[in-house]
Amino acid sequence: MTPAPQEPPTDRPAAPSRRTVLAALGALPVLAAAAAPLPATAATTATATATATVLIDPAARRQSIRGFGGMNHPLWAGDLTAAQRETAFGNGPGQLGFTVLRIHVDEDRANWSREVATAKRAAELGAIVFATPWNPPAALVETFVRGSQADARRLRHDQYGAYAQHLEDFRVFMADNGVGLYAVSVQNEPDYAQDWTWWTSDEIVRFLRENAGAIGTRVIAPESFQYVKGLSDPVLNDPAALANLDVLGAHLYGTPYADFPYPLFQQKGQGKELWMTEVYYPNSSDSADLWPQALGVGEHIHHALVDGGFQAYVWWYIRRSYGPMREDGQLSKRGAVMAHFAKFVRPGHVRLDALANPQPGVWTSAYQGGSAVTVVAVNQGSAAVSQQFAVAGTAPSGVSAWVTDAARTLTAQAGPALSGGTFTATLPAQSVTTFVVTSGGAEPMPPTAPGTPVVEAVTAASATLSWAPSTDDTGVARYDVVRVDAAGETVVASTTTTRVTVTGLAAGTGYAFAVYAFDPPGNRSPRSTAVTATTAAAPAGGCGVDYRVTNSWDGGFQGEIVLRNTGPAALTGWTLSFAFTAGQVVSQLWGGTATQSGGAVSVAPADYTRTIPSGGSVTLGFLATRGATNPAPAAFALNGAACG
Structure with a gap:
């Protein structure tokens, strides 16, 4: 997506633009594709009778849940403050309980440091972090004519290796700054890319087959705008591409609920994860506190998990007027609805079979973590309803409940009475309720021992x-x-x-x-x-340099220099010197500023690489021209002293 709100146009002459699609979504009835709210009658104060018991079967286990979360984009929307990071990724009162953070891989390495603060705190609070690029570096891109778009952009076909190295460099940069990325995506919305970089399915397959293996973490693709299966089917049907795919990512902008299931993924995606990596719902025009419109988020999550089998559900901007966190840093009603899942359905919990639509306007799903079973029930009707639940094969000891409706936000309630494994609860009109059913005693089975490192x-x-x-x-x-x-x-x-x-x-x-x-x-x-x-021995001079060529082509190459501080004190401000001996000329460098006179190269740090802690390192990458040969520099010097 692009700067707020992320609603760029597309050039597709035979299809509506991305902006048109998103605007149309805002014009749809708020509960489009959902059961209509129950009509008010003279007996609106009476409780409707449940038509079916929601039977929850702990033996019928479905997908493992990775988590719920959202996007932080400091360059476009401003970084979360320290307090807002706690609200987003903490799980106390008034907090969202998010366990997934999506960040941006900027094409300009000078912007990478912007991602560190929030990502690092999210990881410390237990969230996983994944990253998505919108564009490759400009040097790797070419323009072409696509329909009516004369300046469409795509990754040059001879630069796939350099692009894979760019993504790997970002992973290394984040790791060097204390954030291990769970996964890196190939491209954001490659099929609706008027304002960024287009990819065809064939190009995605080729990149996965030939280049994705160079990325040192899990790989996500294709992050289609509307979960277009035609973009991901070729990946699933190509064994070599599929081998290098770890997470199939999708966006759900305007995707009908009927298109959420993916039979081909169920057939061929064994061992892979399925994530919903971006959406806002139902629109970006309404306040996130508008009720009951915000309740539609609950049904959308329900269908994503139950019908789609997604393991992660990731919102667009975390902090926005239409997002889970208001601009003042407090939870919105949309955020509260997400929190009914995120705070209670934690990473590693498993979805269980349960009756999904026991009566008109009611949507239920169930999850197990340890000895506890969590049930999330959404009642979109205008009247309260009575609903019976039964947990098969267990003797639970108690039920706790939390509710959000027009007047309450994640408010704890007295749990309903249990009879064996069955309880009956009143679901207030236009509400979402989370029940946690507990059994006596701790979950007895610990994990098996990890493999030998x-x-x-x-x-x-x-x-x-x-x-x-x-x-x-x-x-x-x-x-x-x-x-x-x-x-x-x-x-x-x-x-x-x-x-x-x-x-x-x-x-x-x-x-x-x-x-x-x-x-x-x-x-x-x-x-x-x-x-x-x-560990390796400390080189002379208190520093070490690792030099390698990461990609090469006729007349040019891409290189990487890792500068390590092995001395007892931090380095603040430094100059790295070396010499090329075969006419190589640096044309672009990231992580610092290069000056060259003849073969002699001198590198001064960027702001984000200026300080190297004792035992730490920084990574510099560069593009250069070359002749027939390309020997490595014979020696390096740091601040004038030899560096091993």
Whole structure:
């Protein structure tokens, strides 16, 4: 999407523009495609009789839920404040409980540092972070004629490798700044890209087949504007492309509920995740506090999870007049409806079979985490209704309830009485209610032990580890990496993935690491087998340089320089010098500013690379011309002193 509101046009002559589609969505009835509200009658004070019991079967398990969240885009919408980060990703009173953050991969590396503060705090609060690009760097793009658009943009076909390296560089940059990206997308809305970069399905398939493997985290594609299956079908039908796809992402702007199911994904997407990565609903024109219009968000989420089988539901801007957080940083009614899911249906919970539409205007879904079952019930009718629920095969000990309607927002209620595994509740008119059904005793089964860690890479100050995942009947919530020594165990990293870089290590030192897994109720697995790793020795001069060519073509190449501070103190302000000996000329550099005289190159830092902490590093990337040969520089100097 583009600056607020994100409603750019498209050039499709045979189809309405993106702006037209989104504007039309705003003009639809608020509960379009939903059952009409129950009409008021002379007996509006009476409670309607439930027509069917919602039977919840814990043995009939469907998709595992990854989480709920939204987009933070500091460049277009301003960064969240420190307090707003707590509201978005905390799970206390008045907080949204989000567990997924989407951020932007800017084509200009000078803007990357804008993403760090909110992403880092979200990760600290337990959220996963994924990133989406709108455009590649300008040097990698060409224009072409597409329909009536004479200046349409696409990634040059000879620059796919350079683009993959651009995405990998962003991943490394975020990791160096304390944020491990769960996934990186190939492109935002490649099929409605009037204002950004177009991709065809064939181009997406080719990139996944040939280049996505160079990205050091999970890969998302295609993030179609309206979940157009014609864009993702070719990926699912190409085994080599599918092997490099980890998350099938989709946007649901104007997508009819009937098009939410995806049989081909169910057939061929085993082992892949299915995420809804962007939407606002029902429009961007109404206040997010308008009721009962905001209740439509609840039905939309219901259909996304129940009919579509999505594992994540991600809103557009987190803070917006039409978003889950108002501009004043407080929850909106739309946000409260999202929170009825996000606060109670946590990562690793599993959706259970349950009757989805037990009576007109009522939508119900159920989820299990540990020994608790969560039920979310949306009543769009203008009258209160009585609804019976039954949890099969259990003897629950209590029910808690929270409700949002015109007068209340996430208000705790006395839970209904239980009879065996059955309870009957009154669903207020035009409301959403979350019930949490608990059973006595803790969930007894901890996760299995993680696989023995594998040391993927070491530097003088860090070690990158990966391991085979644990299994658990309720899902794995996180992994803790511990350093093991004579004094015992020390947690040195936590992650929701199976890969992490442990930083802050001493050069030339041996370490032992092991991993624990935790499920949503907090049960800890047995410890994995420990692995040992020895960091590299500190080079002379207190610094180290790693140089590599990441891509090359006739007359040019792309390179990367990793500058490591192995000294005891932080470096603030620096100059890196080296020399090319075969006529190479730097044409573009990110992470700093390059000046060149003959073969001698001098690099000064950018604002975001100016300070390198002890044991830390910065990554510089560049494009350059070359002749017939392309030897690496023989030596580097930092502030005039030799650097190993």
